[in-house]
Amino acid sequence: MPAHRQEHRRRWASVLVAVVAAGLLAGGLNTAWGAEGNLAAGRAATGSAPCTAAETPRTAVTASVRDKFCSAAERPFLQVDLGAPALVGRIVVQHAQAGGEPAAWNTRDFTLSVSADGAAFTAVAAVTGSTAATTAHTVTPVRARYVRLDVTRPTGTGDRAARIAELEVYPAAAPTPSIVPPVSAAPCHGDAPPLLTDFLQGHGHPLTRAACNADVAVYHDAALAAVPAGQTAWATAFTTDVWRYMKDAYGSCAVPRPACERFGEPRPLLALFHRTAGAGAGGTIRYRFDAATGNRATIDVAAGSWADSAMLRDVITHEACHHAEFDGQGVLDSPAFTVWGDSKWAEFCVYDFYVNTGRQADAERVRADFGAGRDALPPGAGPSAWFRDWFLPLWRDGGGRPDVMRRFFELTAEHFPRREYGGGAYAAYTRRMTAGEYVHFTSAAAGQDLSGRAAAAFGTGFDRAQFERARRDFPALTY
Structure with a gap:
């Protein structure tokens, strides 16, 4: 039995990040796209006169937002030829x-059109x-070879240049049932007693159990x-949505194990939810392979106010995401x-x-927040x-789905060094990854060599020799 690992705890800032105005993100509460590849990536593109020689229409179909199409023409437009209908x-x-x-340069008014012949x-x-x-636009399925973006108001300022980092086109797919079905009443499982003693943090x-269904049991302190x-009922419905999504997105085990x-x-x-003094919020988890939890996946969240807020939604989701990371594959750590x-x-997980549960404003908010973040990780970066x-x-x-990270966790469970416990009931990893190993495993999950992207993203935190050794080890x- 491995030594007990102390749970990790975070404290989130008490000031909520301002909500960015909601865009038109794809998907709704009850449908999710079975997305395939971006049909526009690498295709021929034309458009109005570019701002500079480096900002031509082709830079908007490179499958990267690091470059862009810019045009200050009177009627800016961008058109991509998909190569075939x-x-x-x-x-x-x-x-x-x-x-x-x-953000003030985001396109304000525009039209999207399609054509079979380019005329x-x-x-x-x-x-x-x-x-x-x-902005993501679900359209009635239509057969087309050409997709065109016409800009009528480029920005929210007096700047007249239209700036498009990427134009992406995806094939139609029949909507699949949402992986977050409506919350419904259900009897409690025997592992969710009416009363329990808090076993986290000593x-x-x-x-006291405040609510329960087939997916979650919510407990409140006094x-x-x-x-x-x-004032607190929202938290049960939200946590249920989160946990159902985690189970469907990351709940398949690559190596069969009991339970x-x-x-x-x-x-x-x-x-386990607590009300504390102060305006902040924080959380932690305990693993389902820990005897102290009674072998139950657990999140613990404390906050001064339990009114529905962006901060609490983020903390609850963040903690649930750690279960996919630390014990979702039946392997601890x-x-x-x-x-x-x-x-x-x-x-990534939040x-x-x-996005995929239709929470558009939250998606835009965290995208802006996370996108602005900078961290000296991996070590040495x-x-x-x-x-x-x-x-x-x-x-x-x-395609805007969690599949690449689900596959990463599956490949890690299949191939990374681990030790079995309880007759194979579960296992624990025996060490941590190097940055080179991480990029190698992620490349396999994505089906492409990501070493170049890692070098650009992480700089001195990426060691190519380490990566090549991981490929040998x-x-x-393969990819």
Whole structure:
């Protein structure tokens, strides 16, 4: 049995990040796209006269927001030839802010049109007054070879230049059932008793079950139990949505183990909520392989106010994301933890959850917040823009779904050194990854060599010799 690992705790700033005006992110609460690849990537593009020789139309179809198309023409436009007719179902526009420029330069008014022959175009979306960094437009499936963006108001200022970091086109797909079904009443599992004693952080105080369904059991301490139920009910519904998404997105186990699938379902997640003095909020987790928890996945969140807030939504989601990282595959610990810290991975996870459950304003808010972040990670790196230069491109490469990170965790469970316990009931990793190993495993998950992207994103935090050694040490991982 491995030694008990002390739970990690974070304290989040008490000042809420201002909500960025909501864009037109794809998807709704009850549908999710089975996205395939970006049809526009690398295709021929034309447009109005560029601002400079380096900002031509082709720079808007490179599958990267590091370059952009810029045009100060009287009627700026951008047009991409998909190369062959395709059934188009979604168009995504990455505006100025997505490429790291001021939000005031995001395209304000524009029209999207499609054509079979490049001559006769039919409008499929018209937008006015947008302030979003990214706008995603689900359209009635239409067969087209050409997609065109016409800008009528380039910015929210007097600046007349239109700036498009990327124009993405995705094929139509039948909507699939949402992976976050409506919350419904269900009997409590036997592992969610009406009363329990807080087993985290040595608190030892009593907790009362405030709500329960087939997915989560929510407990309140005495201070929170004194708050009117109507003020805290949102947290149960929200936590249920989060945990259902985690189970569907990251709950498949690559190595069969008892009670591994979907985080040990039907056992529910225990959510221990506390009301504290002060305006901040913080959280921690304990693992389902820890005897102290009764082998139950647990999150613990404390806050001064339990009114529905962006800060609390972020903390609850962040903590649930750690379960995908630390025990989702039936293997204890996170080999990549020293590489991405606490926690650049969670930024991918939180953003993806908000996008794919239709929480548009939250997605835009955290995208701006995470995109501005800089961290000296991996160890030895200078300030690195993890979300902007690493995780957001990975998410886009996967069609705006969590699949690349689910695959990363699966490959890690299959191939990274571990020790078995309990007759194979679960395992624990025996060491942490080097940055080179992390990039190698992520490349295999993404199906492409990401060493060049890692060198650009992490600078001195990426060691190519370390990466090449990882390729020799783990030859079964191919891409």
